[in-house]
Amino acid sequence: xxxxxxxxxxxxxxxWLTLNRxxxxxxxxxRMVAELSDYxxxxxxxRGVRIVVMRGAGRAFCAGxxxxxxxxxxxxxxxxxxxxxxxxxxxxxxxxxxxxxQPIISLIHGAACGGGFAFALASDIRIAxxxxxxxxxxxxxxxxxxxxxxxYFLPRLxxxxxxxxxxxxxxxxxxxxxxxxxLVSEVVPDEDLEAAGExxxxxxxxxxxxxxxxxxxxxxxxxxxxxLEAAIAMENRNQLMCAASDDFKEGLAAFMEKxxxxxxx
Numbered sequence: 001x002x003x004x005x006x007x008x009x010x011x012x013x014x015x016w017l018t019l020n021r022x023x024x025x026x027x028x029x030x031r032m033v034a035e036l037s038d039y040x041x042x043x044x045x046x047r048g049v050r051i052v053v054m055r056g057a058g059r060a061f062c063a064g065x066x067x068x069x070x071x072x073x074x075x076x077x078x079x080x081x082x083x084x085x086x087x088x089x090x091x092x093x094x095x096x097x098x099x100x101x102q103p104i105i106s107l108i109h110g111a112a113c114g115g116g117f118a119f120a121l122a123s124d125i126r127i128a129x130x131x132x133x134x135x136x137x138x139x140x141x142x143x144x145x146x147x148x149x150x151x152y153f154l155p156r157l158x159x160x161x162x163x164x165x166x167x168x169x170x171x172x173x174x175x176x177x178x179x180x181x182x183l184v185s186e187v188v189p190d191e192d193l194e195a196a197g198e199x200x201x202x203x204x205x206x207x208x209x210x211x212x213x214x215x216x217x218x219x220x221x222x223x224x225x226x227x228l229e230a231a232i233a234m235e236n237r238n239q240l241m242c243a244a245s246d247d248f249k250e251g252l253a254a255f256m257e258k259x260x261x262x263x264x265x
Contacts, residue, residue: 005032006039007057013050013265014201015102019119022058027066028115030073033090040096048265050212051204052100053197054123055107062116064137090115094149097122098220101213105200107193108184113137114148121153124216126183127197128175129190134183140170156223158183208247208263214238 009016017039019026043049056062070086078086097104097119106120109129114137120126136145136154145151145167155163158181166173178184188196204212218238225231242248247263254261 001035001038003035003039005029006035008039013048013205014053015049015051016053016055019054019056019062021066022056024066025060025063025111026056026058026116027063027069028090029066029069030078030086033078033086033093036093037089037096040093040100043096043100043102046102049102050209050265051201052102052104053107053201054104054119055193055197056109056116060110060116061106061108061112061132062119063111064114064116067141091148094118094122098149101216103204103212103216105197107197108132108134109190109193118148118150118153121157122149124219125185125200126178127186127188127193127200128178128184129193130175130187131190132175132178132184132187133172134178135170135172136167137170139167145170206260208242208245208251208261209265210242210245210247211251214242 005019005021007018007020009018019032021027021029021032043052073086079089084091103125104123105125105127106123107127107129108120109131110133112120112132112134114135117134117136120134136147136150138147138150139145150167151163154167157163158166162181165171173181173183175184175187179187186196207215218234221234222231225234250263251261
């Protein structure tokens with residue numbers, strides 16, 4: 001697929017994914033859904049991609065659904081999506097984001113609303129620019145804020161009380177409160193967002209490829225684990241797989257020899 005609404009810049013083993021509809025604050029239209037679905041759906045087989053950095057072009061991260069474009073869309077223009085049409089088609093993008101083995105870092109500036117907020121929530125790590133403002137905009141339109149995975153992601157990130165406040169009011173949460181509540185891990189001036197992302201990427205690339213992938217997988221299972229025993233069973237499985245890998249041999253040798261490890265892809 002030739003991408004028109006997103007741009008992928010490959011920097012070695014890292015994909016920098018830019019939502020690229022700046023004239024519309026990177027709002028989500030059918031073409032963007034198709035392209036994001038295609039991109040994230042292929043990542044499981046993209047052995048050379050270790051990390052994805054997601055950001056928005058122009059003045060915002062993503063203002064959510066392009067309502068005007070959606071209103072002009074007929075039902076037969078979108079996939080069946082299990083009978084849910086556009087709803088199910090877009091929702092599946094967030095599932096693919098969580099399923100892909102590569103960690104996703106979101107660099108958020110300006111508005112991240114509705115489905116755009118959900119892009120940030122579905123990421124593994126969020127860094128906010130000082131201009132960032134995020135909200136569950138769905139309820140402002142007469143809908144439920146339980147949409148696009150928000151009811152799953154948000155309470156796990158900030159707790160039930162703050163999640164209820166944000167989802168039941170549609171209030172914006174700005175960068176500093178997002179940092180104080182653990183929604184984002186860092187706040188930097190907007191102009192420093194890329195540098196902050198690059199610094200995080202550098203630290204992650206210093207880890208082993210299998211260790212990084214297994215850590216994303218293990219965290220996902222651990223958050224939903226029904227018991228400590230279930231979480232430890234997953235940890236034991238992942239650790240045995242890592243210990244049998246060439247990455248572990250190289251990591252151990254490098255540690256003993258007091259040198260940086262040189263991992264394969």
